[in-house]
Amino acid sequence: MPRPRVPAPVNTAPPIWLLGDPVNHSLSPRFQNAALRHLGLPNTYRTRHTPASELADAVDAIRRGVAMGANVTLPHKRAVGAHLDGLATLATRAGAVNTIVAEGERLTGHNTDVTGLLRALSRWFVEGSPRTALLLGAGGAARGALLALERLGVEEVWIANRTSDAARALARELDTDMALHVGRARCDLVIHTTSLGVGTVPDTAEHHKAAEVWSDTPWAPWVYDVCYSAEGPTPFLAAAHAAGVTHRLDGLTMLVHQGADSLELWTGQPAPRELMLDAVGVGDD
Ligand code: ATR
Secondary structure (H helix, E strand, C coil): CCCCCCCCCCCCCCCEEEEECCCCCCCHHHHHHHHHHHCCCCCCEEEEECCHHHHHHHHHHHHCCCCCEEEECCCCCCHHHHHCCEECHHHHHHCCCCEEEEECCEEEEECHHHHHHHHHHHCCCCCCCCCEEEEECCCHHHHHHHHHHHHHCCCEEEEECCCHHHHHHHHHHCCCCCEEEECCCCCCEEEECCCCCCCCCCCCHHHHHHHHHHHHCCCCCEEEECCCCCCCCCHHHHHHHHCCCCEEECHHHHHHHHHHHHHHHHHCCCCCHHHHHHHCCCCCC
16 A cells, blocks of 8 residues: 655745845855754745845845845845835944844844954954954945944054045044054954955966955954855965964854844844854864
8 A cells, every 4th residue: 555645844934035146155054054953943044046126025025024034145235225114223334234134014124244243353352352453445345344343442443445545435434433544554453355355266367366465464463354265265364374374264254153143133042153153164263
């Protein structure tokens, strides 16, 4: 007698989305789903490929409860705010949203890139803050990094960028008690935020170009790169390593911590950070 087929249970719990274009190479589902399982929650974390023309519809679907919340990635971090009902302070100051939290039909935009970077840096500075920092780049990632440095307790920041006008504009526009200068100086901490080195393959011209950024950078004991690479160290960190910098971290730590901060906002539960870091193979430096 053939046994009757038992249909697989359908998971009707609303998912959490990652909205962006492209999103298929994201590592976020790996550590978010590991965390959701660990917390015993039925929801899953899924990428939702979202061209700009579909962003408003995707946000509307969250408002209707089709998804319980979302992360937002490139190229929508600046644009999505206009579709939401309110912004948390950091999202307003950063001019960017990476997390949508739903309370009933009300959607609020948060920025956990800032707190994620702060957490990633905090593992180095348990017993006091760096006083000075050199920030390479003046785009969206640099703006978020400045807010993380402010929270870390940094007093003075030098901003160096290919287009110095953009560095000057950033230094002028950010309302902060930190002293902001344009240019390079020897500092306690360097943060690399340019898009050079994102997704480069070792031994290509692009990779060498990204490594050259280090040659203009005054040596520092702590070096953070917001980029990460599945192919080993980022070009910038490989160059810093060769120059004898022992404290080096790439953007994967920040990625996991921003995700963990988002998870806490969606679920109200403490995120299992070590498990999430393990899920993408991040160890202590
Ligand atoms: P993100 O949101 O990732 O910061 P962005 O706002 O486009 O992206 O900023 C990219 C940053 O990388 C900028 O600081 C940019 O410098 P410019 O302001 O001069 O464009 C920097 N960048 C991009 N390509 C670069 C290159 N080839 N050499 C040096 N800096 C570069």
